[in-house]
Amino acid sequence: MKNFQIIKALSSSSAVASITKDTSVMFIAGGTNLVDLMKKNVVAPDKLIDINALDLKKIEFLNGKVSIGALAKNSQVAEDQSIKEKLPLLALALAAGASQQIRHMATVGGNMLQRTRCPYFYNTDMPCNKRVPKSGCGAIGGTNRMAAVFGTSDSCIAVHPSDMCVALAALDATVLVEGPKGKRQINFTDFHRLPGNTPEKDNTLEIRELITSIEIPDNNFTKNVHYLKVRDRSSYAFALVSVAVALELKNNVISNAKLAMGGVAHKPWRLTETEDFLKGKTASEDIFKQAGKLGMKGARGYGDNDFKLTLGANAITEALTIAASK
Amino acid sequence: MSKTSNINRVDGFAKVTGSATYSAEYKTPGVVYACLVGSTIAKGRIKTIDTKKAEWAPGVLAVITHLNVDKPSGYEKAKDKHNFGQPLQIFKDDSVLYYDQPIALVIADTFERMRYAASLIKADYLKEEHATELKKAADKEKKVETDKGNDYHRGEHDGYKNAEVILETEYTIPTEVHNPMELANIIAKWEGNKPVLYTKSQGVEGTRRSIAGVFGVPVEDVEVHSEYIGGAFGMGLHTWPYEIAALIGSKKLNRPVKLVLHREQMFTNVGFRPYTIQKMGLGATKDGKLTGLTHEAVAMTSSYEDFMEGTVNMSRFIYDCANVSTRYRIVPLDTCTPIWMRGPGEATGSFALESAMDELAYKLNLDPIEFRKRNYAEKDLEQNKPWSSKFLLECYEAGMEKIGWKNRKNEPGSVKEGNWLVGYGMGTGTFGCYRSPTSVKAKFLADGNLVLQCSVNDMGPGTATMMTAIGAEITGFAPENVIIEMGKSGLPKGPTQGGSATTSSVGSAVHDACNLLVSKVMTLASQNAAFKGIPITDLTFENGLISSKKDNSKSISLASLINSNKPEDFEVENLSKAAEEAKKYSIYSFSVHFVKVLVNPNLGKIRLAHVVSCADIGTVINQKTSAGQMFGGAVGGIGMGLMEALEIDHRFGRPINNNFADYHVPVNADIEKQEVFFVNKKDPISNPMGTKGLGETALVGMAPAIANAVFNATGKRVRDLPITLDKIIETVKV
Known part of the structure; x- marks a missing residue:
C-alpha cells in the first residue's frame, strides 16, 4: 500500500468539494471493501475523505416511505425493530451478508459500492477489464464458477456481490445522491449497471457524487417475504445465487409480487416478467416451478457456472414456496 | 480415571490472553521488516528485474535478488538438487520454477515502507511453457524406487479382476492447503557466525540440521526457538525458502530481520496436500468376501523435489484380502513442493478406498458396516x-x-x-x-516444582499438557507444580512433531525420566539417617514427602533433601526408545x-x-x-x-x-x-x-x-x- 492522506469531512458539501475528477481521491466509510482493495493494490488513492462524521446514519419512517442514511451500519439496519417489522426482506438480506464483524463496520452506502469478488479483479497479475480497461477478461475461458449468467458482455462476466442490494432492487428503492450540481434521485434498479464495453464502471454514480440516503416506499410486504441465499458454506460466503421474494397474498391469490436475484449479473437482477406472470395466479407448486423456469429465461452459462441455470430456477421456486408458506 | 486425565490445557490461559509469544512476536531490538516478492509466471527465466525504485523508496535497507545475493555456502555442496530434502535454493539463479516463487527480498525500517517498496519491483521474464494440471501431464509420470514408491503385490497381481463381483472406479482430490491461523513467520539474526531463528517449525532439531546444511555451520551452532505455534498441520515439517531468505537478509545487514508471509503466499510457498488421481479395483464374492483389491495413485510433486506420501498404504492392511496390488506414481509439475498435510497419504487414500468399499457394498446389496465386518482383518497381512x-x-x-x-x-x-x-x-x-528416540530431562527443584525439558514443539495438540499430566502422575506432583520447557534448541533432543507420534515418543520419555528420577531420589533418601535400617522398598514418595510405609513419623521432605544435597542429584536426563518387542x-x-x-x-x-x-x-x-x-x-x-x-x-x-x-x-x-x-x-x-x-x-x-x-x-x-x-x-x- 502506498502512502495516502486521510481527511475527515464535516459536511456532505465539503466532502463532495474535496473530490477531484480522477480517482486519486475517494470517499471512505466503513472501509470493509476499500481497505482490502488498497492492500491488494487494486486501487491506490492518494487521498481518502473520511465521511464517517457526517450526519447520515438515521433510519426514519416518514410519510409513505422509509429513509435510511447512507452511513447507517448494516447491522444497525438489520437489527432495527421497525425495519424487521415493516421491511423484513431487507433485514433478512442484510443478515445473510458477510459476518457480524463486517456488518458492524459496513455502511448502507458502502455496501452499494462494493466491488465484484471476481478473482481476476482482485489478482493484479491477471487480466481484468474492470480493473484495467482493455486488459482482457480472465474469467471468460477461465475459472468462472461465481460468474454472471445474465447481462454479460464480451468484456466482463463479473457479478455484483451484495445481498442487501438484491432486496432493495426488489423493493423499488430510490437512491438519493449529492454532487457538485446539487442533489438528485436514482431508481435503485438503475443505480447499478451492466458491464457492456465499460465494465470499469459499476454504477451510474457520477464522479464527486456522494450517496446520502436510500428511500423505500411503504408497501405491504411484511409477511410473505423470503431471502434465499445459496452458497458454498453456511456463513461468510458470497451467494452463488440468491433470490429476494416479496409477495402479497389474498386467499392464496398473488396480488403483488417482487422478485430480484443476486449472484447472477453485474447488478441486482430484477425479474419483472416473472412478477407479471405471478400476479393474479393462485400460489401452487406448479406455478412456482413455472416461475423458476421463466425467471432464468435467457440465462447463459460460461462453463464452470452452467449449474447456475438449474440452480437459479430451483432457487426461485424454493424462495417463492417458502415466502408463500409464511 | 486418574487425577491427571482431564487437566486443563496448561498453556490455554497464555494463548487466549495473548501472553503466549509466537515467533514473530519476540521483542528483538533493532529488528527490521522483510517480505518476499513473487514471480508472476509459472515457469521460465528472469530476463530483467528492476529493483531501483524499491531501493530508492523511503526506509529501504536492502533489496536482494539472484543478481546480488551472497549465496549461502551450502548451495554448492548440495549437488543434486533433485533429491528430496534439498528444497528450492532461493535466489540461486534466474530460473522460475513456479508461480509466486520468491524472486526478491525487500527489507525496510517499517512494515508499511517494506510493503510499499515491494510493490515497486518489476520483472521481465523469458516465459517457458508450464505444466500445472495433473490430468494433462500424465506423460511425465514417474516411479520412484523407495519404500513409498515401490509397487506392492500380495497374492495374484490385480487379482480383483477374477472376482465374481467387480468394481472399477476413479477418484480425485484437489490440492488442499494447510493455512493455519498463524502465518509462516520468522525473526532471523546472527550472533557472529551463529544463526538464531525464531520460527514456525514442527521440529527444532530438523530445522537446525537444514539451516546448518545451507549455511555451512555446525548443527550445534544453530539456535532455534519455536515455543508456541498457532497451528501448522504439517507445513512446519519443511524448512522453507522464506526462512533461508530472512537469514540471508539478516547476514547482509547484520540486523535481526522479521519476515511474515502474507496470506496469499501461504497458498503458494509453503506446501499443500497434492492433487491426486486414484484408481480402485475391488473384487468380491457374491456374499461379500473381498478377494482382490488394487489401488493406484498418481500424485503431483514439484519439478525440483520428489514428494511422496503413503496414499496407497492403507489398502494393503486394513481389510482381510488375499490379493492386493498397489502402485504409486508422481508427476512433477511447475508448482511449489507439496508437504505432508494432516493425515498425509491416508486421508487421500481413504477417500478412494472407503468410497469404493461403499460402492461395492451397494453392488452386493450389503450394509456397508456388515461388508466391512465380513472383511475384518484379524492381523496385519501386509507385515504378517x-x-x-x-x-x-x-x-x-x-x-x-x-x-x-x-x-x-x-x-x-x-x-x-x-x-x-x-x-x-x-x-x-x-x-x-x-515412536522416535527422545531425550527428556526431569528435575526436582527445592521450591517444590518439577521441571521437564525437551526440544519438542507443541503446535496445538496439547503436548505440554500431556507432558505435565504424565510427569504429575508419576511423581505425584500437582500439575500446577510441573514446569515445561520446550520448543527450543539446547534442550534435550525431542522428535519432530508429526505423524501422530509425539505422545508416544515424548510421553514415554517423560514417563521414563520421571521414573528414573523418583528412583534416584528414593535411593538417595534411603541412605539418609532418618531411614536407617528401613529397606528402600518400604519407603514411599507422596506429596513431596518421602516416608516409611510402616512408620509415617519417619519422613523427610524432598525440599530438605534437595537443600542438603547437590542439585544434580535431583535431575535425570534420559534417552527413551521403543522396545525391541514392539x-x-x-x-x-x-x-x-x-x-x-x-x-x-x-x-x-x-x-x-x-x-x-x-x-x-x-x-x-x-x-x-x-x-x-x-x-x-x-x-x-x-x-x-x-x-x-x-x-x-x-x-x-x-x-x-x-x-x-x-x-x-x-x-x-x-x-x-x-x-x-x-x-x-x-x-x-x-x-x-x-x-x-x-x-x-x-x-x-x-x-x-x-x-x-x-x-x-x-x-x-x-x-x-x-x-x-x-x-x-x-x-x-x-
Whole structure:
C-alpha cells in the first residue's frame, strides 16, 4: 500500500468539494471493501475523505416511505425493530451478508459500492477489464464458477456481490445522491449497471457524487417475504445465487409480487416478467416451478457456472414456496 | 480415571490472553521488516528485474535478488538438487520454477515502507511453457524406487479382476492447503557466525540440521526457538525458502530481520496436500468376501523435489484380502513442493478406498458396516504380524449407536425428514503409530516444582499438557507444580512433531525420566539417617514427602533433601526408545467417522445434521485435549469433503482463490451436531502409557464418510472432491 492522506469531512458539501475528477481521491466509510482493495493494490488513492462524521446514519419512517442514511451500519439496519417489522426482506438480506464483524463496520452506502469478488479483479497479475480497461477478461475461458449468467458482455462476466442490494432492487428503492450540481434521485434498479464495453464502471454514480440516503416506499410486504441465499458454506460466503421474494397474498391469490436475484449479473437482477406472470395466479407448486423456469429465461452459462441455470430456477421456486408458506 | 486425565490445557490461559509469544512476536531490538516478492509466471527465466525504485523508496535497507545475493555456502555442496530434502535454493539463479516463487527480498525500517517498496519491483521474464494440471501431464509420470514408491503385490497381481463381483472406479482430490491461523513467520539474526531463528517449525532439531546444511555451520551452532505455534498441520515439517531468505537478509545487514508471509503466499510457498488421481479395483464374492483389491495413485510433486506420501498404504492392511496390488506414481509439475498435510497419504487414500468399499457394498446389496465386518482383518497381512491392539469393532458399534444407524436404509433417497433427503455414511481411518528416540530431562527443584525439558514443539495438540499430566502422575506432583520447557534448541533432543507420534515418543520419555528420577531420589533418601535400617522398598514418595510405609513419623521432605544435597542429584536426563518387542507387532490407531446428512436436491445444499467420530487410540492421556484434537481433525476432514480446493487457472499456472474469502473451510454453522468417542483401552505394546496416535486418524476417513452419506441420501456418487452443490443438482439447460 502506498502512502495516502486521510481527511475527515464535516459536511456532505465539503466532502463532495474535496473530490477531484480522477480517482486519486475517494470517499471512505466503513472501509470493509476499500481497505482490502488498497492492500491488494487494486486501487491506490492518494487521498481518502473520511465521511464517517457526517450526519447520515438515521433510519426514519416518514410519510409513505422509509429513509435510511447512507452511513447507517448494516447491522444497525438489520437489527432495527421497525425495519424487521415493516421491511423484513431487507433485514433478512442484510443478515445473510458477510459476518457480524463486517456488518458492524459496513455502511448502507458502502455496501452499494462494493466491488465484484471476481478473482481476476482482485489478482493484479491477471487480466481484468474492470480493473484495467482493455486488459482482457480472465474469467471468460477461465475459472468462472461465481460468474454472471445474465447481462454479460464480451468484456466482463463479473457479478455484483451484495445481498442487501438484491432486496432493495426488489423493493423499488430510490437512491438519493449529492454532487457538485446539487442533489438528485436514482431508481435503485438503475443505480447499478451492466458491464457492456465499460465494465470499469459499476454504477451510474457520477464522479464527486456522494450517496446520502436510500428511500423505500411503504408497501405491504411484511409477511410473505423470503431471502434465499445459496452458497458454498453456511456463513461468510458470497451467494452463488440468491433470490429476494416479496409477495402479497389474498386467499392464496398473488396480488403483488417482487422478485430480484443476486449472484447472477453485474447488478441486482430484477425479474419483472416473472412478477407479471405471478400476479393474479393462485400460489401452487406448479406455478412456482413455472416461475423458476421463466425467471432464468435467457440465462447463459460460461462453463464452470452452467449449474447456475438449474440452480437459479430451483432457487426461485424454493424462495417463492417458502415466502408463500409464511 | 486418574487425577491427571482431564487437566486443563496448561498453556490455554497464555494463548487466549495473548501472553503466549509466537515467533514473530519476540521483542528483538533493532529488528527490521522483510517480505518476499513473487514471480508472476509459472515457469521460465528472469530476463530483467528492476529493483531501483524499491531501493530508492523511503526506509529501504536492502533489496536482494539472484543478481546480488551472497549465496549461502551450502548451495554448492548440495549437488543434486533433485533429491528430496534439498528444497528450492532461493535466489540461486534466474530460473522460475513456479508461480509466486520468491524472486526478491525487500527489507525496510517499517512494515508499511517494506510493503510499499515491494510493490515497486518489476520483472521481465523469458516465459517457458508450464505444466500445472495433473490430468494433462500424465506423460511425465514417474516411479520412484523407495519404500513409498515401490509397487506392492500380495497374492495374484490385480487379482480383483477374477472376482465374481467387480468394481472399477476413479477418484480425485484437489490440492488442499494447510493455512493455519498463524502465518509462516520468522525473526532471523546472527550472533557472529551463529544463526538464531525464531520460527514456525514442527521440529527444532530438523530445522537446525537444514539451516546448518545451507549455511555451512555446525548443527550445534544453530539456535532455534519455536515455543508456541498457532497451528501448522504439517507445513512446519519443511524448512522453507522464506526462512533461508530472512537469514540471508539478516547476514547482509547484520540486523535481526522479521519476515511474515502474507496470506496469499501461504497458498503458494509453503506446501499443500497434492492433487491426486486414484484408481480402485475391488473384487468380491457374491456374499461379500473381498478377494482382490488394487489401488493406484498418481500424485503431483514439484519439478525440483520428489514428494511422496503413503496414499496407497492403507489398502494393503486394513481389510482381510488375499490379493492386493498397489502402485504409486508422481508427476512433477511447475508448482511449489507439496508437504505432508494432516493425515498425509491416508486421508487421500481413504477417500478412494472407503468410497469404493461403499460402492461395492451397494453392488452386493450389503450394509456397508456388515461388508466391512465380513472383511475384518484379524492381523496385519501386509507385515504378517499380529496387531498390538485393535478395537475397530468397538468403534463401529459406538458410532452406529450414536448416529442412529438403525434408521438408515440401504436404498438411496428412501429416508426423508420434511423436504430433506436423509443419508447416513461412514468411513474408516487409520494411521501408523510411531515412536522416535527422545531425550527428556526431569528435575526436582527445592521450591517444590518439577521441571521437564525437551526440544519438542507443541503446535496445538496439547503436548505440554500431556507432558505435565504424565510427569504429575508419576511423581505425584500437582500439575500446577510441573514446569515445561520446550520448543527450543539446547534442550534435550525431542522428535519432530508429526505423524501422530509425539505422545508416544515424548510421553514415554517423560514417563521414563520421571521414573528414573523418583528412583534416584528414593535411593538417595534411603541412605539418609532418618531411614536407617528401613529397606528402600518400604519407603514411599507422596506429596513431596518421602516416608516409611510402616512408620509415617519417619519422613523427610524432598525440599530438605534437595537443600542438603547437590542439585544434580535431583535431575535425570534420559534417552527413551521403543522396545525391541514392539517390532513383532503391527501398531496402528483406528477411527471411524459417521455422518448423517440432510440434502436439498434442488439447491444441492448439504447439511451435516450429525457427525460422530470414534477412535481407538489406546490410552487417552487427556480427555479434553484429545477431544479437541478429534473435533478439529474431523472438521478438517469435513473441509476436505465439502469445500477445500485450491483452484488453479492453468492458462497462467496461478491459483485464483488464494485467500480466505474464496478458499473455504467450514464454519460453526456448517456442522449442526458433532460428537467424539474414544474406546480408551490401553495398548499393551506401543509404549509405557499404552497410547497410540490421534492427530491423523482424527481426519482420515471423514471425507468418504460424507461422500457415502450423500450417496445414501441422493443416489449421486461424487468421486471428485470437494462435494460442492453443483455436483448434486442436475445441470440441465433451462
